[in-house]
Amino acid sequence: MTEAEIIKGCQKGKALYQKELVVRYSPMLMSVSRRYSKDNEMAKDNLQESFIKIFRHIGKYKPIGSFSAWMRRIVINTSLQSMDKSCFKRELSGLDELLEQPSSPPEAYAHLGAEELMDLIQQMPQGFRQVFNLSILEGYSHREISEILGITESTSRSQLVRARNYLKKILVKRERIRV
Amino acid sequence: MSFEDHIRKNLKNYPSEVDVEELWSQIEPEIPNERDRKRRIFIFFFFFIGLIAGITYTLPYSTNNGSEARLPISLEDTKYPIGVFDENSPGVRYYTTTHPNSNTIISSASENIPTASKAELGIDNSRAIRIKSNKENGNPRKKAFLEFKNPNTKQLPSFPINHELIEKELLEEEMEKVLISEVISEEEKINGNKFWLELEELPMITALVYEIEEKEEDLVENKEIVSTTKPKWTTQVGLQCGAGTVNDSYFSKDGNLIRYITRLNDRTLYSRSLDFNISLFITHKSGFFVKSGLNIQKIKSGINTIGLLFPQTINSNSTTADSQIKNESTPSTDRQVTNNPAPSQTTNTPSGLANNQYRTFYQTNFNLPISLGYHINMGKVTVGFESGILTNLVSNEKGSYYFHNHSMGDLSDHPLSPYKARLGMMITNGIHLDFALNDNLYFSLNGNHGFSPKPINDNDSPYHIKRSNYGFNAGIKFNLNK
Numbered sequence: 092m093t094e095a096e097i098i099k100g101c102q103k104g105k106a107l108y109q110k111e112l113v114v115r116y117s118p119m120l121m122s123v124s125r126r127y128s129k130d131n132e133m134a135k136d137n138l139q140e141s142f143i144k145i146f147r148h149i150g151k152y153k154p155i156g157s158f159s160a161w162m163r164r165i166v167i168n169t170s171l172q173s174m175d176k177s178c179f180k181r182e183l184s185g186l187d188e189l190l191e192q193p194s195s196p197p198e199a200y201a202h203l204g205a206e207e208l209m210d211l212i213q214q215m216p217q218g219f220r221q222v223f224n225l226s227i228l229e230g231y232s233h234r235e236i237s238e239i240l241g242i243t244e245s246t247s248r249s250q251l252v253r254a255r256n257y258l259k260k261i262l263v264k265r266e267r268i269r270v
Numbered sequence: 271m272s273f274e275d276h277i278r279k280n281l282k283n284y285p286s287e288v289d290v291e292e293l294w295s296q297i298e299p300e301i302p303n304e305r306d307r308k309r310r311i312f313i314f315f316f317f318f319i320g321l322i323a324g325i326t327y328t329l330p331y332s333t334n335n336g337s338e339a340r341l342p343i344s345l346e347d348t349k350y351p352i353g354v355f356d357e358n359s360p361g362v363r364y365y366t367t368t369h370p371n372s373n374t375i376i377s378s379a380s381e382n383i384p385t386a387s388k389a390e391l392g393i394d395n396s397r398a399i400r401i402k403s404n405k406e407n408g409n410p411r412k413k414a415f416l417e418f419k420n421p422n423t424k425q426l427p428s429f430p431i432n433h434e435l436i437e438k439e440l441l442e443e444e445m446e447k448v449l450i451s452e453v454i455s456e457e458e459k460i461n462g463n464k465f466w467l468e469l470e471e472l473p474m475i476t477a478l479v480y481e482i483e484e485k486e487e488d489l490v491e492n493k494e495i496v497s498t499t500k501p502k503w504t505t506q507v508g509l510q511c512g513a514g515t516v517n518d519s520y521f522s523k524d525g526n527l528i529r530y531i532t533r534l535n536d537r538t539l540y541s542r543s544l545d546f547n548i549s550l551f552i553t554h555k556s557g558f559f560v561k562s563g564l565n566i567q568k569i570k571s572g573i574n575t576i577g578l579l580f581p582q583t584i585n586s587n588s589t590t591a592d593s594q595i596k597n598e599s600t601p602s603t604d605r606q607v608t609n610n611p612a613p614s615q616t617t618n619t620p621s622g623l624a625n626n627q628y629r630t631f632y633q634t635n636f637n638l639p640i641s642l643g644y645h646i647n648m649g650k651v652t653v654g655f656e657s658g659i660l661t662n663l664v665s666n667e668k669g670s671y672y673f674h675n676h677s678m679g680d681l682s683d684h685p686l687s688p689y690k691a692r693l694g695m696m697i698t699n700g701i702h703l704d705f706a707l708n709d710n711l712y713f714s715l716n717g718n719h720g721f722s723p724k725p726i727n728d729n730d731s732p733y734h735i736k737r738s739n740y741g742f743n744a745g746i747k748f749n750l751n752k
Binding site: 103104105106109110113114117118119121122125126135138139142143146147148151153201203204205208209212227228255258259262 | 273274276277278280281282283284285286287288290293294296297298300301302303304305306307630632668
């Protein structure tokens with residue numbers, strides 16, 4: 092079953108193709124959802140809501156760009172909608188102690204696998220996590236992030252710096268524990 | 271490899287474990303399926319059929335449609351009330367304007383009126399009574415019509431007839447009443463409560479007009495009949511559909527129109543609407559009318575741009591809008607969402623924004639118009655001018671965008687989408703032309719313009735959007751007056 096056939100079948104509301112779409116794309120989309128969620132339960136909820144949106148809007152999908160990118164974007168938007176916008180202010184004030192001493196990333200990260208990295212990202216405070224994902228993994232500029240999240244560009248920049256420092260700090264801690 | 275590259279490499283396309291069956295069982299009840307789709311089509315189909323049936327049923331019976339049919343009556347055997355032979359004027363005889371199949375008037379008013387067969391009356395087969403009917407058998411809504419022309423000379427009767435009135439009402443159910451009233455006023459041949467017409471002057475009435483179940487009093491109360499030939503109020507229903515264009519202008523908060531100068535290699539832009547209208551017209555005989563109804567407007571817009579976009583304000587002294595555009599998330603023409611940081615500019619060059627994007631946009635408006643207007647009747651054509659207000663319930667914008675950096679998404683999920691569901695108001699003006707197809711049915715053309723005096727977007731936006739639209743509709747209009 093090709094991607095084009097699945098899209099066409101879903102546009103006609105055929106259950107066979109709808110299920111095939113879920114089977115084929117849910118692992119990839121689950122990863123996206125997990126990266127934007129604090130835990131796997133929340134990621135599941137967001138993924139479920141995203142699929143409902145995908146099926147409701149697939150009639151309007153036009154084959155410009157990749158279908159996966161279109162679905163990823165819906166998952167990202169759904170995840171972002173469920174977040175609390177005030178987190179950016181809260182996180183700026185409460186984590187200064189943790190972020191005061193930027194240290195070099197320990198070389199130990201090389202042994203970290205995908206699941207461990209996913210855990211690291213999920214542990215990050217919400218505001219850091221969203222900016223970090225949009226910037227590092229999705230490749231958005233700060234202007235685009237500011238539009239997507241409804242924050243200023245400077246907030247986006249500072250959130251990213253703090254997110255990086257936060258990750259480094261966590262890595263240092265883990266390394267110490269490991270040793 | 272840096273830490274971030276390490277994360278990117280490991281997580282970019284990393285598949286997570288999902289219990290697909292559980293996920294599917296939760297999604298399936300929530301999503302539209304083929305059966306729902308078919309059901310919607312089915313419901314729409316029956317709604318459409320019901321609408322057509324309703325229109326057909328409510329359309330008043332018209333005298334000029336349907337096929338002519340002979341009633342199953344034997345003309346040869348029918349005895350016609352022939353009135354009285356005037357002994358002083360041999361050859362002159364009087365004929366009653368009652369239907370030959372009805373004896374009510376004759377029997378109630380004149381006991382001794384002689385009757386005659388068709389042959390005795392001089393009605394030959396070529397001038398047989400013709401009766402129109404939708405159904406030949408047993409339908410009580412039988413109608414006949416008058417032929418006032420002399421079958422021999424093909425000339426109109428010698429007495430004066432108000433042709434204007436006849437022409438106007440020729441296809442109306444009231445026709446026979448008007449004509450009879452005319453005859454009465456000219457000939458003054460009223461005998462009791464019966465009308466007598468001279469055959470010599472009103473050559474032969476080859477058929478008579480009225481509905482059989484109609485009360486006889488309607489025929490004789492000529493004064494009332496004349497006074498009701500034109501109703502004081504007429505009610506019409508119009509069904510129309512059409513297309514239009516929608517134009518949104520962006521204003522900075524200080525009121526200056528933001529204009530965008532584009533330096534584009536290629537640019538296509540469209541913004542159009544599909545309109546469906548059901549309208550109710552209540553028209554006074556003076557020509558003034560009130561119009562209301564429901565208008566459903568589906569707006570579709572799209573843009574495909576490649577190049578740079580330069581915002582400017584109309585007011586050269588004002589830099590508010592420019593600076594706002596530089597600092598805020600910038601609106602661009604026709605519902606675009608700008609996306610890229612501006613390239614560095616010299617002081618002589620306005621900020622440019624990379625603007626390679628494709629975007630579609632959908633919105634549905636439910637409009638309730640109330641207008642006042644005036645009809646000018648020019649025979650078969652009626653021109654109407656109207657002006658009023660329109661209350662509109664607007665949906666969220668829906669659609670998708672696709673930017674130069676290959677990001678795409680659903681507009682309904684975009685946090686900065688300026689078009690949100692709301693209740694708004696527009697001022698409308700219009701002109702329509704109605705062409706009479708018969709006495710109750712019109713082909714109607716309508717041109718309209720509307721504009722929003724207030725912004726149609728959120729107050730929180732860094733700019734205001736004001737909308738204007740132009741539309742052209744065509745459809746039918748029919749009278750509800752019986």
